Amino acid sequence: MRILKTTFINIKSNKQLFFASVGTITIALSILGLFLFVYVNLNSVLSFWNEQVQLIVYLDDEISNSEKRRLEKLFSSNPEIVSFDFVSREKAWDKFQSMFSEKSSFLKGMGFNPLPASYNLKIKPSPERLNTIQTLARKLNRQTSVESVEYGEEWISRFETFMILMRVFLFALGALLCLGSVLIISNTVKLSVLSRKNEIELMLLTGATPGFIRFPFYLEGIFHGVLGAVVSLSLMKGIHLYLVSRFQGSIETFGRGMDFQFISLPFIMIILLASILMGWLGSYLSLQQFLGTYKKL
Amino acid sequence: MIQLYNVYKSYNNTPALVDVSFIIKKGAFVFVTGPSGAGKSTLLKLLYRWERYDRGQVLVNGINVGKLKFNKLWQLRRHIGVIFQDYKLLPGKTILENVAFALEIVGAEKKIIRYKAWEALKDVGLSHRKDAYPLELSGGEQQRVAIARALVNNPKILLADEPTGNLDPEMASEILHLFEKANQEGTTVVFATHSQNILREGDHAVITLKRGKVADTRIVA
Numbered sequence: 466m467r468i469l470k471t472t473f474i475n476i477k478s479n480k481q482l483f484f485a486s487v488g489t490i491t492i493a494l495s496i497l498g499l500f501l502f503v504y505v506n507l508n509s510v511l512s513f514w515n516e517q518v519q520l521i522v523y524l525d526d527e528i529s530n531s532e533k534r535r536l537e538k539l540f541s542s543n544p545e546i547v548s549f550d551f552v553s554r555e556k557a558w559d560k561f562q563s564m565f566s567e568k569s570s571f572l573k574g575m576g577f578n579p580l581p582a583s584y585n586l587k588i589k590p591s592p593e594r595l596n597t598i599q600t601l602a603r604k605l606n607r608q609t610s611v612e613s614v615e616y617g618e619e620w621i622s623r624f625e626t627f628m629i630l631m632r633v634f635l636f637a638l639g640a641l642l643c644l645g646s647v648l649i650i651s652n653t654v655k656l657s658v659l660s661r662k663n664e665i666e667l668m669l670l671t672g673a674t675p676g677f678i679r680f681p682f683y684l685e686g687i688f689h690g691v692l693g694a695v696v697s698l699s700l701m702k703g704i705h706l707y708l709v710s711r712f713q714g715s716i717e718t719f720g721r722g723m724d725f726q727f728i729s730l731p732f733i734m735i736i737l738l739a740s741i742l743m744g745w746l747g748s749y750l751s752l753q754q755f756l757g758t759y760k761k762l
Numbered sequence: 763m764i765q766l767y768n769v770y771k772s773y774n775n776t777p778a779l780v781d782v783s784f785i786i787k788k789g790a791f792v793f794v795t796g797p798s799g800a801g802k803s804t805l806l807k808l809l810y811r812w813e814r815y816d817r818g819q820v821l822v823n824g825i826n827v828g829k830l831k832f833n834k835l836w837q838l839r840r841h842i843g844v845i846f847q848d849y850k851l852l853p854g855k856t857i858l859e860n861v862a863f864a865l866e867i868v869g870a871e872k873k874i875i876r877y878k879a880w881e882a883l884k885d886v887g888l889s890h891r892k893d894a895y896p897l898e899l900s901g902g903e904q905q906r907v908a909i910a911r912a913l914v915n916n917p918k919i920l921l922a923d924e925p926t927g928n929l930d931p932e933m934a935s936e937i938l939h940l941f942e943k944a945n946q947e948g949t950t951v952v953f954a955t956h957s958q959n960i961l962r963e964g965d966h967a968v969i970t971l972k973r974g975k976v977a978d979t980r981i982v983a
């Protein structure tokens with residue numbers, strides 16, 4: 466009780482500093498949250514595409530059944546190909562039409578089907594998948610009755626590299642922002658410590674244990690950290706709710722990639738824990754420095 | 763209770779105490795005197811380990827002060843009450859709260875804190891002003907609050923560094939009597955002063971320092 470009171474008085478006597486400190490931590494954590502949001506969403510997009518990785522073999526319109534059987538035999542004898550699927554011209558056309566349902570009357574009016582038949586090949590996932598797909602694509606392109614071969618793997622591979630860079634960037638940014646937050650808390654607590662120098666000296670003189678002296682300041686630092694975390698988490702949740710309400714109608718198309726799953730219980734726990742740790746560390750550093758001067762005497 | 767053996771202490775290679783040795787027995791009342799700069803304050807600071815010493819031995823209440831770690835200093839200091847020329851009261855607290863603070867620091871039971879603080883104030887004759895703030899009191903009254911605060915934890919040793927330095931002679935002898943009262947109740951008192959009047963008024967043992975050396979001792983009980 467006494468300790469809570471002391472902590473509160475500490476904060477009250479340094480109001481501006483307190484808000485500056487909590488504000489900075491809020492901003493730091495929010496920036497981190499924003500980047501995490503982008504990262505998680507790109508990542509989920511990536512993994513969605515990754516599952517979809519396939520080679521599409523477009524066929525000549527006049528392909529014969531024996532040609533088809535020959536190609537299918539070729540596919541099933543290749544260990545890299547997990548499965549394949551034939552999409553006839555009619556099926557492709559139906560699918561195309563259903564994707565643009567509102568314009569289907571216009572499409573029906575076209576009176577002919579411009580789409581080729583195709584085989585969709587699922588490729589065994591492996592680290593060398595890109596090479597496999599490239600050689601396979603070249604080989605299949607040479608086959609008779611094959612019009613063209615298409616794959617998005619190269620693009621995905623670039624995207625993967627980008628994600629690795631993004632991860633490094635996120636980590637560096639996170640470390641930097643955490644360090645900044647720790648230093649800001651440490652600075653705020655230091656001023657609070659200095660403003661209570663007489664009281665602390667008296668405590669030292671009277672025989673207070675180091676823990677007794679330190680505890681209120683730890684609490685103060687942790688309070689700063691946690692408050693910053695709570696404000697920034699509320700901010701993120703607020704933005705989430707806004708986006709959901711704003712884009713309710715189009716959430717199916719727009720929101721497909723939008724994933725707020727990262728504001729989950731474990732995420733909140735991690736942020737809170739990190740903010741507690743940062744608050745404690747900030748206070749610890751400034752106390753260590755301050756009490757160190759008495760140690761040397 | 764207090765034992766020094768060949769203690770040497772310097773500040774930046776300038777000696778402040780040189781080969782100081784003496785023994786102060788339990789329950790004694792000892793003046794430490796000498797001109798300004800002789801090393802009185804430094805000597806007291808060694809006793810509650812506010813300063814370190816370079817050589818020699820210091821034993822206080824059975825504790826080897828030189829070997830005590832920073833985190834364990836409270837074990838020494840809880841048995842020592844210290845009083846200063848400038849009182850060191852917290853201006854934002856009432857005098858009752860100032861005294862109570864010393865009890866809170868050592869983790870006294872909440873229920874008894876108020877009562878004990880009030881009793882300590884009564885012993886120095888200030889219980890009727892318990893809700894006053896330090897700066898509303900005279901210098902002598904403030905020093906009495908400081909004494910109440912130092913005594914409230916029943917220390918075995920009371921160290922006073924020029925406690926009457928800022929006070930007129932009447933106040934000074936009043937303060938001296940408070941120390942003598944505490945001494946009669948069993949507290950060992952070490953009282954640093956350069957005032958000859960105070961020395962004459964109290965008939966106690968005297969350690970005289972000159973330029974950091976013990977120049978004279980008059981029967982240390």
Ligand SMILES: Nc1ncnc2c1ncn2[C@@H]1O[C@H](COP(=O)(O)OP(=O)(O)O)[C@@H](O)[C@H]1O
Pocket residue numbers: 773774777778796797798799800801802803804805
């Ligand atoms: N913190 C300090 N740093 C450097 N020199 C000091 C310090 N404290 C005291 N001294 C020096 O040590 C000597 C003894 O000082 P002090 O113990 O305060 O004497 P007294 O209390 O008898 O007046 C003086 O020469 C003083 O200048």
Ligand SMILES: [Mg+2]
Pocket residue numbers: 802803804923924
């Ligand atoms: Mg002095």
